[in-house]
Amino acid sequence: MFRISLKASTSLxxxxxxxxxxxxxAICRPDIDHWEIRKAMNDITAEDLVPEPRIIFAAFKAxxxxxxxxxxxxxxxxxxxxxxxxKSTIWPWVLQEIKPTLSELGILTPEEMGLVS
Amino acid sequence: MNRHxxxxxxxxxxxxxxxxxxxxxCCHNVVLDQKLRDEIHPKIGNREIVGFGINGSxxxxxxxxxxxxxxxxxxxxxxxxxxxxxxxxxxxxxSLADKKALYRASFCQTxxxxxxPTGEWKVILSCILFVLSGAGWMLIYIKKFVYPPPVSTLNRxxxxxxxxxxxxxxxxxxxxxxxxxxxxxLEWKK
Numbered sequence: 001m002f003r004i005s006l007k008a009s010t011s012l013x014x015x016x017x018x019x020x021x022x023x024x025x026a027i028c029r030p031d032i033d034h035w036e037i038r039k040a041m042n043d044i045t046a047e048d049l050v051p052e053p054r055i056i057f058a059a060f061k062a063x064x065x066x067x068x069x070x071x072x073x074x075x076x077x078x079x080x081x082x083x084x085x086x087k088s089t090i091w092p093w094v095l096q097e098i099k100p101t102l103s104e105l106g107i108l109t110p111e112e113m114g115l116v117s
Numbered sequence: 118m119n120r121h122x123x124x125x126x127x128x129x130x131x132x133x134x135x136x137x138x139x140x141x142x143c144c145h146n147v148v149l150d151q152k153l154r155d156e157i158h159p160k161i162g163n164r165e166i167v168g169f170g171i172n173g174s175x176x177x178x179x180x181x182x183x184x185x186x187x188x189x190x191x192x193x194x195x196x197x198x199x200x201x202x203x204x205x206x207x208x209x210x211x212s213l214a215d216k217k218a219l220y221r222a223s224f225c226q227t228x229x230x231x232x233x234p235t236g237e238w239k240v241i242l243s244c245i246l247f248v249l250s251g252a253g254w255m256l257i258y259i260k261k262f263v264y265p266p267p268v269s270t271l272n273r274x275x276x277x278x279x280x281x282x283x284x285x286x287x288x289x290x291x292x293x294x295x296x297x298x299x300x301x302x303l304e305w306k307k
Contacts, residue, residue: 035147038168038185045184067205069216070223071185077228078184106209113216115227 027058030065037062041075050082050090051075053097060101072107073115080110163192167223179226191222 027040041059044051051059056079063072083090095109102109110116147166149157157166157175166175170187177186191197200219203211211219220227269275280294287295299306 034167035169038170041185042169042171042183046182064208067201068223069204069208069211070220073216073220074184074224078181081181081228081232106207106211108213108216110227110229113213113220115217115220116229 027055027062032062032065034066034068037066037071041071041078045078045082050094051079053094056094056098057101060098060105060107064105069107072105073110073113076107077110077115161188164188164190165193177225179224179231181228181231186224189223190225197222 027037027044029036032040037059044055056075059075060072063069063075079094080087080091101107147168149166161175161177164177166188168185168187170176170185171178171180171183173187175187177188177190179186197218200215200222203215204219208216270279283289283294284298289295297306298304
């Protein structure tokens with residue numbers, strides 16, 4: 001019984017990974033539009049994970065292509081919220097990884113914008 | 118309304134058409150036919166539909182789990198149009214006020230505003246305490262004005278005499294009251 005449940009959990013894990021790859025891949029498409037970037041962001045936020053820096057990069061690139069600044073900031077806020085209780089351990093690392101892209105594109109974090117009270 | 122946006126989404130996701138064309142991404146890709154436009158837009162006004170949202174209906178909701186609602190928050194005005202033109206350029210040229218204005222044009226509340234404490238617990242606690250105190254007042258009233266006087270057998274003197282009679286009659290002399298009384302020393306057994 002233990003072996004069966006172990007197999008089930010690994011296959012579930014794999015399925016989740018596949019789903020995430022598909023969604024991350026969806027974001028990386030160069031011809032993405034408003035509808036799809038938002039659907040992908042909502043779906044990735046619905047998963048039980050903090051978005052990795054590579055997903056955030058792809059989201060920023062897509063926002064830049066679509067000329068939507070506020071969406072980038074919104075996704076940063078969503079990423080912070082996904083950290084949950086562990087925000088102080090996870091988020092500084094994520095921020096450090098994405099800082100070059102932030103300064104390159106001129107995106108301010110929600111704290112810098114004064115949106116976080 | 119859900120099925121309309123889902124149908125729209127299916128139209129928008131017809132990838133082969135898009136990958137064939139080499140034109141740049143168009144911003145207004147959510148194209149509604151006249152029937153849908155007549156149905157949806159009177160309810161949402163001049164606001165741009167931008168995505169699927171939570172469930173496919175063209176409404177605005179602030180939810181932590183869904184960062185991107187289906188429509189922008191504010192209606193498209195001339196000022197916002199100007200900002201959007203500016204947004205097409207380098208974002209470093211946008212001032213802080215511009216960036217804030219763009220955010221508020223698309224979204225109503227920030228995440229911290231969504232999650233801010235409302236103080237509702239004070240209202241709830243005060244209501245509970247109010248009801249409990251009301252119950253306390255009712256208790257006092259009923260005891261004073263409603264209940265008949267307590268029976269005469271409930272006072273201390275009567276109870277002591279009762280106990281004395283039980284001992285005199287040796288009631289419960291095996292395991293009961295009298296078994297705990299020492300008849301020689303005339304006191305309770307230790």
